[in-house]
Amino acid sequence: MNIKKLGKLALPYLVWMLVLVGIPLVMIFILSFMNTDGVSFVGATWTTAAWEKMFSFADPTNLKILGDTFLYALIATVICFLIGYPMAYIVARSPFSNKFVILILTIIPMWSNSLLRNVALKNILSETNILDNLLSRIGLSFSIAFANQDQATFISIIIGLVLTYLPFMILPIYTVIEKIDESLLEASMDLGANRVRTFAKVTFPLSMKGVTTGIIMVFLPCFSGFAIQKLLSSGTVYVLGSLIEANFIHDINFVSMLSIVILILIFGSMMIVAKVDKEGATLV
Amino acid sequence: MKKLCMLLLVALIPMVAFGCSAKPTLQLLNWGEYINPEMVSAFEDEYDVRVNITIAESNELMEEKIVNDTANFDVVIPSDYMIEKLWDEGYLQKIDLTKLTQYNQANFVTGISTILGEMFTDNDDVDNPYSISIPYFWGVFGIMYNKSLEGLEAYIQEEQWAAIFEPEPTGMFPRALKVAMYDVPRFAYSASLLYADQVGLIDDENALNVYSAEYLELSEDILSQRTYDQWATDMVKKDIEAGLRDLGFVYVGDFFDTFLILTEDATTAEEALALTDHIGIIVPDSTIAFYDGMVIPADAENVDLAHQFIDFFLRPEVAYENSGIVGYTPCLEAVIQMIKNGTEGDVIRAAMASNPNLPFNPSDAPVFGGKPLVAFSDDITSEIIAMTVRVKTN
Numbered sequence: 001m002n003i004k005k006l007g008k009l010a011l012p013y014l015v016w017m018l019v020l021v022g023i024p025l026v027m028i029f030i031l032s033f034m035n036t037d038g039v040s041f042v043g044a045t046w047t048t049a050a051w052e053k054m055f056s057f058a059d060p061t062n063l064k065i066l067g068d069t070f071l072y073a074l075i076a077t078v079i080c081f082l083i084g085y086p087m088a089y090i091v092a093r094s095p096f097s098n099k100f101v102i103l104i105l106t107i108i109p110m111w112s113n114s115l116l117r118n119v120a121l122k123n124i125l126s127e128t129n130i131l132d133n134l135l136s137r138i139g140l141s142f143s144i145a146f147a148n149q150d151q152a153t154f155i156s157i158i159i160g161l162v163l164t165y166l167p168f169m170i171l172p173i174y175t176v177i178e179k180i181d182e183s184l185l186e187a188s189m190d191l192g193a194n195r196v197r198t199f200a201k202v203t204f205p206l207s208m209k210g211v212t213t214g215i216i217m218v219f220l221p222c223f224s225g226f227a228i229q230k231l232l233s234s235g236t237v238y239v240l241g242s243l244i245e246a247n248f249i250h251d252i253n254f255v256s257m258l259s260i261v262i263l264i265l266i267f268g269s270m271m272i273v274a275k276v277d278k279e280g281a282t283l284v
Numbered sequence: 285m286k287k288l289c290m291l292l293l294v295a296l297i298p299m300v301a302f303g304c305s306a307k308p309t310l311q312l313l314n315w316g317e318y319i320n321p322e323m324v325s326a327f328e329d330e331y332d333v334r335v336n337i338t339i340a341e342s343n344e345l346m347e348e349k350i351v352n353d354t355a356n357f358d359v360v361i362p363s364d365y366m367i368e369k370l371w372d373e374g375y376l377q378k379i380d381l382t383k384l385t386q387y388n389q390a391n392f393v394t395g396i397s398t399i400l401g402e403m404f405t406d407n408d409d410v411d412n413p414y415s416i417s418i419p420y421f422w423g424v425f426g427i428m429y430n431k432s433l434e435g436l437e438a439y440i441q442e443e444q445w446a447a448i449f450e451p452e453p454t455g456m457f458p459r460a461l462k463v464a465m466y467d468v469p470r471f472a473y474s475a476s477l478l479y480a481d482q483v484g485l486i487d488d489e490n491a492l493n494v495y496s497a498e499y500l501e502l503s504e505d506i507l508s509q510r511t512y513d514q515w516a517t518d519m520v521k522k523d524i525e526a527g528l529r530d531l532g533f534v535y536v537g538d539f540f541d542t543f544l545i546l547t548e549d550a551t552t553a554e555e556a557l558a559l560t561d562h563i564g565i566i567v568p569d570s571t572i573a574f575y576d577g578m579v580i581p582a583d584a585e586n587v588d589l590a591h592q593f594i595d596f597f598l599r600p601e602v603a604y605e606n607s608g609i610v611g612y613t614p615c616l617e618a619v620i621q622m623i624k625n626g627t628e629g630d631v632i633r634a635a636m637a638s639n640p641n642l643p644f645n646p647s648d649a650p651v652f653g654g655k656p657l658v659a660f661s662d663d664i665t666s667e668i669i670a671m672t673v674r675v676k677t678n
Contacts, residue, residue, distance in 0.1 A: 062673075128528060234523075235515035235519075238676055246669050250665040251666040254666070
């Protein structure tokens with residue numbers, strides 16, 4: 001059987017993708033420029049009302065939400081990078097024979113449901129928490145004191161996002177550093193570079209693929225998700241995802257527009273990945 | 285090839301078996317965990333039929349399922365405003381009350397009469413709201429609180445809605461109150477207008493069902509008077525019980541749900557009351573009320589069977605068993621009495637229902653001002669959602 005014949009086998013998949021992904025995407029795009037009654041096109045009119053509602057300077061609420069969403073995602077990504085890179089580097093370069101075990105340790109928490117982990121985190125961060133409850137039996141107490149409600153909310157959300165998505169930063173960076181040819185580092189040292197210089201001139205540039213993938217794999221879910229933010233702020237913080245949730249039933253056009261905004265961002269990042277990582281080696 | 289044929293055959297068997305079933309099937313569209321499955325089985329056995337239950341998570345999803353005609357449902361259990369909307373749009377048929385042997389309007393609690401009295405008031409073709417829907421469960425909104433803060437209970441009883449919407453006087457409590465708001469924009473909007481009427485900001489007792497730019501602005505101002513520590517639905521009751529919030533705006537059913545969870549292992553009334561000593565609930569004099577009613581869609585296929593089903597669930601003993609699963613207040617006076625007197629030996633529920641401090645039947649109160657919400661259009665609802673988003677974000 002030659003490859004051409006095998007290629008035909010992909011046809012059902014293409015049809016499947018077109019019907020279940022392609023057409024809905026086009027529908028969402030069209031809906032964002034219309035005023036419809038639910039998903040019914042009866043009596044629908046063309047309008048840019050949904051886009052104006054989002055990018056209105058008269059009522060900047062939605063823009064502020066966009067900014068907040070971006071800010072949370074950005075800070076969480078930076079912290080994930082600052083923790084994740086050294087960790088991936090140390091594990092990959094360690095003489096430890098079974099590095100896999102250490103990696104498994106970072107993945108194990110992911111085996112439990114991420115929402116449950118965040119419910120537990122929320123409990124630990126609140127005044128009456130399970131640790132305090134346990135420690136009080138031996139006369140100790142535990143509680144994290146925040147200056148005010150806003151600070152508590154902000155810090156809780158960042159901790160939640162970092163704890164949830166950190167493994168997505170570590171793994172791609174680890175994969176890339178692990179693959180770097182040891183002889184390149186030796187060559188660098190032979191030519192007189194010290195360890196710092198070797199890292200800056202050889203290791204780090206060679207690990208950029210993993211860094212890009214890691215950043216995108218952390219940033220995107222932080223930006224488009226809302227469950228963690230909603231849970232840890234007790235519903236007092238709005239992000240783009242929660243706007244979609246709140247408006248889903250009553251304003252499908254606004255929701256479509258929000259989805260397009262998120263999609264643009266996702267496609268944009270995919271293009272960056274494609275540019276940096278042409279073989280797509282770090283994604284798998 | 286042989287294997288493939290076998291596979292196809294196996295795949296077909298369930299379909300054939302399903303198609304062969306000679307029993308008529310009643311299609312029920314209901315909320316999740318909103319019926320006692322044992323009672324459904326009892327109905328199936330008694331009438332030798334099958335009941336197929338489809339679940340919807342909101343009134344709007346129920347509407348979608350009825351309107352889109354994905355299946356012909358025989359009985360649906362939506363809430364008040366959706367019943368009115370579905371009737372107005374022609375998706376429901378009248379219930380033939382003469383076919384219901386158990387039906388007697390006088391059997392329903394007074395709260396139900398009050399709510400149904402507010403239904404279809406501008407509709408001349410409905411002379412009896414009970415002929416459109418038969419009440420299934422009902423309830424009101426109230427203020428749930430944790431008693432750990434001294435003086436809070438008296439403060440809430442005195443201030444009612446103001447306890448939720450107004451910042452408390454400084455120095456009244458050793459620390460700032462932590463207040464939770466119910467995260468359904470429509471409820472927050474209507475409750476804030478009930479508060480406005482209570483404190484005299486407006487003089488309009490029907491404000492909860494009125495939408496205007498002026499009221500929207502008023503509601504935004506009211507909701508911005510204090511910062512809420514929480515906007516949530518099911519978490520509110522849990523957090524108040526755990527002492528993480530002091531008070532919150534909840535369904536009264538949420539309180540009783542919490543009561544039953546806390547008293548799961550209790551065996552005596554005293555034990556039950558001791559376990560729930562730290563939480564309380566009050567119902568403001570004027571509040572939002574709701575009921576869920578059994579209706580028959582216009583395109584139902586088994587109309588007679590639908591009537592038999594509704595009739596079955598009007599039997600006091602069936603409704604009693606049903607209410608053991610569903611935490612809301614039953615609509616039949618006889619059932620409430622059965623629970624209060626503990627005639628079936630359920631001392632915990634008897635302790636809960638007969639406690640004069642707990643509004644198990646809110647219409648027992650000297651003043652009962654529960655009003656159902658009317659349906660707002662999608663455009664208005666979006667405006668209200670945008671308003672609460674502004675309140676939370678700015």
